[in-house]
Amino acid sequence: MNAIEGPGNVTSKGGEELSPAPGSLFADLHLHTLFSDGTFTPEELAARGSACGLAAMSLTDHDTVEGCARMAAACQTLGIEFVIGTELTAEFSDKEVHLLGYFLDPNNPKLLAEIKKFQAVRKSRIHEMVRRLNALSVPLRAESVFALANCRSPGRPHVARALVQEGLCPSMEAAFERFLKKGRPAWVPKFKISALDAIALIHQAGGLAVMAHPGINHCDEIIPSLAAQGMDGLECFHTKHTAKMSKHYLNTAAHFNLLVTGGSDCHGYSKGQPLIGGVKLPGIYWQKLKAARQSQAVSLSVKVEAAS
Numbered sequence: 001m002n003a004i005e006g007p008g009n010v011t012s013k014g015g016e017e018l019s020p021a022p023g024s025l026f027a028d029l030h031l032h033t034l035f036s037d038g039t040f041t042p043e044e045l046a047a048r049g050s051a052c053g054l055a056a057m058s059l060t061d062h063d064t065v066e067g068c069a070r071m072a073a074a075c076q077t078l079g080i081e082f083v084i085g086t087e088l089t090a091e092f093s094d095k096e097v098h099l100l101g102y103f104l105d106p107n108n109p110k111l112l113a114e115i116k117k118f119q120a121v122r123k124s125r126i127h128e129m130v131r132r133l134n135a136l137s138v139p140l141r142a143e144s145v146f147a148l149a150n151c152r153s154p155g156r157p158h159v160a161r162a163l164v165q166e167g168l169c170p171s172m173e174a175a176f177e178r179f180l181k182k183g184r185p186a187w188v189p190k191f192k193i194s195a196l197d198a199i200a201l202i203h204q205a206g207g208l209a210v211m212a213h214p215g216i217n218h219c220d221e222i223i224p225s226l227a228a229q230g231m232d233g234l235e236c237f238h239t240k241h242t243a244k245m246s247k248h249y250l251n252t253a254a255h256f257n258l259l260v261t262g263g264s265d266c267h268g269y270s271k272g273q274p275l276i277g278g279v280k281l282p283g284i285y286w287q288k289l290k291a292a293r294q295s296q297a298v299s300l301s302v303k304v305e306a307a308s
């Protein structure tokens, strides 16, 4: 079977249908809420997923798993399968890479301790961005950003929204263009965990580690190394991937024996219209991900038994 032949239809940027098969089950495994830089509550997101006919969803807020309990409850009510997730910003060989962690234990002490550090770094980064804006005579206050963000994982989109709200920029896009994009005067580099440490962190929390949107980060050359170091999967389907890119990453995943995932990366209204429903991962890949989780859990318990 060609790697692209799943049992369901996949749409991607450009709207091309890669493999139509009505009636299949679909998942969206890359979503954000207002627990990071999205605009929907978990309940609103679950309701949107239900309206799109999703059978499974994951919440992958940046540097937090805080919204997952509410999302799980909302999904259960709606008959949607839910998997706990998060998205970590990492680096490898000077390349930025986003790693999605799935099936994490939300109470894992090391995961929670690391997340706390990432969140502290995010807060000081906001202060630094505001300092730079003030030095440019843009009178934004950090308190306005934190009040608007109202979460433990504030980021650049919150700064952009605060600039718009305070009448200091006409639009979020303008805020990024003028001030916040890499290389712009208020851009502050972000601390990034090493990708290998991120994979280890996800694994020790009982999760699977998946490279998010490789097509955005242009990091194809590091996929072989990360696969060799235990990375479990590749996000082949993503809003910003064209059909050609999805095919390419499906072939890459098959070559390196990586799991296949996909999601819309919906941030609610933070990036224009909500993206949920635009990318649907065929159920077969979701089933394979769950099977991998099962066998990982079995091998972990064997290791624990052997050690005790």
Ligand code: AMP
Binding pocket: 037, 062, 154, 155, 156, 157, 172, 173, 176, 177, 190, 270, 271
């Ligand atoms: P941060 O993690 O704080 O660096 O912020 C990254 C977030 O900003 C991601 O969700 C990006 O998609 C979002 N972002 C980056 N560029 C833009 C842009 N031009 N307009 C809106 N959101 C953006």
Ligand code: ZN
Binding pocket: 032, 037, 038, 062, 267
């Ligand atoms: Zn985001």
Ligand code: FE
Binding pocket: 087, 098, 212, 213
């Ligand atoms: Fe990302």
Ligand code: FE
Binding pocket: 030, 032, 060, 087, 265
């Ligand atoms: Fe994301």
